[in-house]
Amino acid sequence: MPWSLLPRHLLARPVRSLLTLGSLAIAVFLVCFLRGVVVALGAGVEAASDQRLVVQSAVSLFVNLPRSYQPKIKAVPGVRQVCKLQWFGGYYRDPSNFFAQFAVDELLLFDAYPELVLLDGDKTAFWGQKTACLIGRDLARDFGWKVGDTVPLVGGIFSRSGQNVWNFEVAGIYESRTANFDSRTMFFHYDYLADSLESGAATGPEGVGVYILKTERGSDPTRIMAAVDALFENGPQRVQTTTESEFQKQFVTMLGSIPTLLSAIGGGVLFAILLAALNTMLMAARERTRTLGILKALGFSDRSAFGLLLGESLVLCGLGGALGLLLFMALAPGFNQVLSQFNFPALVVGPQTFALALGIALSVGLIAGLAPAIRAARLEAIEALNAER
Amino acid sequence: MESKPRTDPDQAPRPPSSGARGPALIELHQVTRTYRRGGEALTVLDKLELEIERGGFYALMGPSGSGKSTLLNLIGGLDRADGGSVRVAGEDLGRLSAAELARWRADNVGFVFQGFNLLPVLTAQKNVELPLLLTRLSAAERRRRALHALALVGLEDRRSHRPRQLSGGQEQRVAIARALVSDPLLILADEPTGNLDRESAGQVLTLLRELNERAGKTILMVTHDPRAADAARTVITLDKGQLGGIRQNR
Numbered sequence: 001m002p003w004s005l006l007p008r009h010l011l012a013r014p015v016r017s018l019l020t021l022g023s024l025a026i027a028v029f030l031v032c033f034l035r036g037v038v039v040a041l042g043a044g045v046e047a048a049s050d051q052r053l054v055v056q057s058a059v060s061l062f063v064n065l066p067r068s069y070q071p072k073i074k075a076v077p078g079v080r081q082v083c084k085l086q087w088f089g090g091y092y093r094d095p096s097n098f099f100a101q102f103a104v105d106e107l108l109l110f111d112a113y114p115e116l117v118l119l120d121g122d123k124t125a126f127w128g129q130k131t132a133c134l135i136g137r138d139l140a141r142d143f144g145w146k147v148g149d150t151v152p153l154v155g156g157i158f159s160r161s162g163q164n165v166w167n168f169e170v171a172g173i174y175e176s177r178t179a180n181f182d183s184r185t186m187f188f189h190y191d192y193l194a195d196s197l198e199s200g201a202a203t204g205p206e207g208v209g210v211y212i213l214k215t216e217r218g219s220d221p222t223r224i225m226a227a228v229d230a231l232f233e234n235g236p237q238r239v240q241t242t243t244e245s246e247f248q249k250q251f252v253t254m255l256g257s258i259p260t261l262l263s264a265i266g267g268g269v270l271f272a273i274l275l276a277a278l279n280t281m282l283m284a285a286r287e288r289t290r291t292l293g294i295l296k297a298l299g300f301s302d303r304s305a306f307g308l309l310l311g312e313s314l315v316l317c318g319l320g321g322a323l324g325l326l327l328f329m330a331l332a333p334g335f336n337q338v339l340s341q342f343n344f345p346a347l348v349v350g351p352q353t354f355a356l357a358l359g360i361a362l363s364v365g366l367i368a369g370l371a372p373a374i375r376a377a378r379l380e381a382i383e384a385l386n387a388e389r
Numbered sequence: 390m391e392s393k394p395r396t397d398p399d400q401a402p403r404p405p406s407s408g409a410r411g412p413a414l415i416e417l418h419q420v421t422r423t424y425r426r427g428g429e430a431l432t433v434l435d436k437l438e439l440e441i442e443r444g445g446f447y448a449l450m451g452p453s454g455s456g457k458s459t460l461l462n463l464i465g466g467l468d469r470a471d472g473g474s475v476r477v478a479g480e481d482l483g484r485l486s487a488a489e490l491a492r493w494r495a496d497n498v499g500f501v502f503q504g505f506n507l508l509p510v511l512t513a514q515k516n517v518e519l520p521l522l523l524t525r526l527s528a529a530e531r532r533r534r535a536l537h538a539l540a541l542v543g544l545e546d547r548r549s550h551r552p553r554q555l556s557g558g559q560e561q562r563v564a565i566a567r568a569l570v571s572d573p574l575l576i577l578a579d580e581p582t583g584n585l586d587r588e589s590a591g592q593v594l595t596l597l598r599e600l601n602e603r604a605g606k607t608i609l610m611v612t613h614d615p616r617a618a619d620a621a622r623t624v625i626t627l628d629k630g631q632l633g634g635i636r637q638n639r
Contacts, residue, residue, distance in 0.1 A: 002522050008510035294506045297467055298520050298567075299495020301488050382467045385506065 002295065002304065006311050009288065017316060020280045024320025024364065025327060027273035028357045032328040033335070034266040035356055036347035052112070053213040053221060054247040055228055058238035061250070064207030065237055067194075073211055076227045078219030083108040083212045084190045089156030090166060092143065099139060100182075101153065103190040106132075112212050113176075121147040121172030130192045132171035136183035140173045147172065151186075158193060158204030166202075182346070213241070270360060277368035281313045285372030292376050293384025306377035313369025314362060321361020325354065414575065414607050415441035415464055419473035422459050422630075433459045435630035436473065446601040446608045448621035455627040457611040458579055464609065465498050465577045466490045478574055495523045499568025503580035505560040507552040513539060513563045514548035520571040538566035542596055558589025565596055569606065576600065578610040582617050594620040 010017050055073060057063035067084075074082045088101035106127050110116060119137055125147075126132045135145060145151060151168045160166055168188055175183050196202035215224055225241040232239045292305050329349055336346045422434040433456040441447060441464075449457045462468035463475050466482050475482045478497065485493055499520075500506075507516045517535040526534070539545045542562040552560055561581060568576050578597065582590035598620050600606045610621060618624050619638060626633035 002519065004515070004522075005508070005510065012510050290506070291508055294508060295519070296491065297465075297494065297500050297506075299491050299493075299523050301491045303488075382462055385467075385502070 002300065002308065003311070005291075005308060006315060009284070009291075009308075009312055010316060013284075013287075016280060016283075020277060020316055021320040021323065023273055023276055024317055024361060025323035027269050027364075028321045028324025028361055029327045029331075030269050031266045031360055032325065032353055032357055033347070034262045036328075036332070036349065036353065038262050039348045039352075040346060051215050051217070052244040053215060053225060053228075053241055054244055055211040055213060055239050055241045056209070056247070058229075058240040061210070063237070064205050064209055065211065065239060066207055069232065069237075069239070070208070070211060072231060073213065073228055076224060076231065078216050078224045079213050079228075080216045081108055081111055081214035083112040083214070084208045085212050086190060086193060086209045088153075088158060088186075088188075088193070090153035090158070091156065092151065092153055097143075099184050099186065101186040101188065103193040104187050106187075106189045106191075109134075109187055112214055115176050115178045116174045117177055119173045119175055121170070123172065126171040129169060129171065130189050130195070131167060131169050133168040133186050133188040134172045134174050135170055135186050137173055137175040138183040139186065140170075142184075145170055145173075155202065155204075158197070158202050160196065160202045161200075166196075210247075270364070274364050274367060277313070277317055277364050278371070280316070281309070281368045281372045284312060285309055285375055288376065289379065289384050289387050292379055293381050293387070296379070296381035297385060302377040305379065306373045309373040309376045310366070310369040313372070314365040317361045317365030317368065318358070321357050321364075324361070325357040328353070328357070413440040414443035414445075414478055415439070415609075416476040417460075417464075417473065418476075420460075420463065420470045420475060421472035422456070422463065422468070423471050433630050434463070434470070437627075437631060439625070439632055441607070441609060443607055444601075444605050446598065446620075446622045447610065448618035448624045449609060449611045449627065450613070450615075450618055450624055451627035451633060455633075456630045457627055460627065461577050461579055461609065461611050464575075465500060466494045492523075495520060495571070497574045499571065499573040499576045501561070501564050501568050501576065501578035501581045503583040505552070505557070505564045505584070507560055507563055507567070509552050512549050512551055513544060513555065513566075516552070516563055517567045517570050519567060524571070534570055535566075538570040539563070541569070542566045556589065557585050558592055561585060561589070561593050562596065565593065565600075569600060569604070574607065576606050576608045578608065580611055580613065582612065582614060590614070590617065 055065070055069070057065055064086075070082050070084065073079060083105045084103070086103040088103055090101055091098045104112075110123065116134075118134075120140075121134075126134055133151065135151070140146065143151075147170050149170045151170060152165045153168065155164045155166055158166075168186070190208075193202070193204075197204060197206065213224070213228070215221060221243060225243075228241040229239060288309065292308075295308075296302075296305065332347050332349050339346065417437050417439040420434050420437040420439075421432065423430050423432045425431070433454070437456075437460070449460065451457050459468065463470055463482075464477060466477075466485070470483060480493060482490065482493070507513075508519070511519070514532070514535050517538050518531045521531040521534060524531075536545060536548060539548055542565050544559060544562050544566065547555060547559060547563075550559075552563070555563065561584075565576075565581075568578075576597070581597070582593055585593060594617055597608055597610065601608050601622075608621075610617070612618055622638055624636045624638065626635070
């Protein structure tokens with residue numbers, strides 16, 4: 001097989017090869033990016049624990065549940081722990097500095113979410129002070145906060161009398177080992193919120209947004225969900241218990257058809273690039289007619305001609321794919337920094353991204369190279385030699 | 390490279406022989422080749438009978454359309470006869486599959502074309518090395534043989550040049566080096582001087598003659614040029630797809 005011809009043929013038309021390589025690289029980059037977004041949107045669902053259930057109002061996520069439900073839920077057989085989770089909805093100085101904040105049962109938080117790992121500070125400091133909070137690693141990085149700092153937040157759902165400022169002391173910085181929690185969230189004492197409401201220092205909805213249930217190992221979640229729902233069937237507030245993954249799916253569903261749209265755009269980009277690569281390879285094959293005739297006259301087989309054309313396509317597209325992947329890997333951290341400011345989950349770069357990029361590139365190379373390669377194999381030496389005369 | 394033994398040399402009726410130097414290397418028996426163009430059949434070779442002796446230098450002449458190039462292509466295994474048999478060194482080419490024929494060409498035939506047919510992306514040395522890629526020779530040995538072949542045609546110093554950096558005569562000499570590098574049984578040249586000036590044509594013909602006389606290569610050369618034909622020892626004339634005549638030079 002005259003493989004030494006392969007790079008020489010690619011370099012024979014450097015501009016065309018570079019343009020095809022560039023278009024492949026951009027297409028693979030775009031597909032990796034779009035796929036990264038879709039995967040990131042579903043990452044919370046994928047990473048959801050099968051030991052956690054979520055109890056919310058059957059009416060809406062925006063309707064709170066009574067605090068009195070907590071001990072009743074905990075009494076359901078198979079339930080090991082119940083933790084309050086209340087959306088706070090504040091912001092730091094300016095509404096553009098928005099991030100997620102939750103009021104929680106501080107003593108139960110790490111039991112409910114063992115994937116949260118403290119990078120700095122300690123749990124006892126968090127537990128010991130009512131105004132203490134935990135912040136995610138990315139929040140600390142973006143706002144320059146560190147343990148011991150006071151973070152003033154402007155209330156959103158919950159207004160505080162006076163200047164509407166809630167002060168929190170940073171007791172720890174965490175990162176999440178799984179994708180169901182980002183590292184841009186703040187957790188603080190539920191009692192700080194509840195006491196402020198009870199004392200009249202603040203106003204806002206009473207109750208609890210959702211309860212997070214930790215189930216006993218080996219228990220049947222379906223049975224527990226049915227039992228909890230049945231407990232409050234007659235009010236005062238009916239509940240809907242779901243698995244954590246179902247709960248997470250609600251947020252992806254709220255985005256409507258965006259994941260489908262992104263996937264469709266990615267597919268469209270791929271199809272367009274496939275046509276471009278096919279066009280390049282058909283042109284290359286036509287230009288190689290005389291070369292193929294010479295090679296066949298010299299005794300090279302039809303299989304060699306096939307391999308030469310297909311190899312050219314695979315190398316060109318493979319290089320384009322590798323370049324696109326490198327581009328994506330180089331730019332992904334920057335994208336993630338920008339996306340995190342909008343509370344968007346981080347793009348996922350992993351072995352699946354590698355497989356996707358190279359799979360796409362080589363598939364395009366295979367499909368685009370197949371027809372010219374078959375034509376090359378079928379070409380008669382004498383016909384090819386006469387074609388150029 | 391060794392030639393393959395002939396099979397049953399005396400069983401078929403003896404066609405017109407083109408010389409008397411030794412056993413026939415090429416035997417054509419009742420060879421017919423017909424092309425179809427737009428539904429019309431054009432018989433280019435019509436029941437041709439011919440024998441070519443081993444070690445000869447033959448010029449194949451005749452008017453345009455007489456079937457010279459078609460005959461060359463059939464003998465070189467680039468084309469197949471519609472009827473009759475083409476035997477080269479005892480091998481019936483009509484019985485070989487496409488892959489076997491390709492292998493046979495690599496082992497037995499060196500081609501020299503009018504348009505040189507060098508690969509423009511390769512240097513002279515790499516062009517000459519091409520047929521050796523089909524062998525099991527090491528890269529170093531391929532290089533050594535290619536340089537030797539280039540030295541034989543007087544172009545060792547042009548080994549790094551690409552075809553477009555060479556004159557027509559030099560290109561054709563590189564093509565000759567490529568044709569002989571694998572030590573083939575037979576060199577087939579289709580109008581090798583057709584695109585060359587008189588001086589370059591003279592050099593190429595001298596080279597072919599030396600290959601025949603010194604290396605004992607059997608050469609079959611299609612030409613329109615009587616001066617080129619004079620370089621050969623035997624001139625075969627084709628006319629309307631049939632043998633027109635055979636003449637010995639000198």
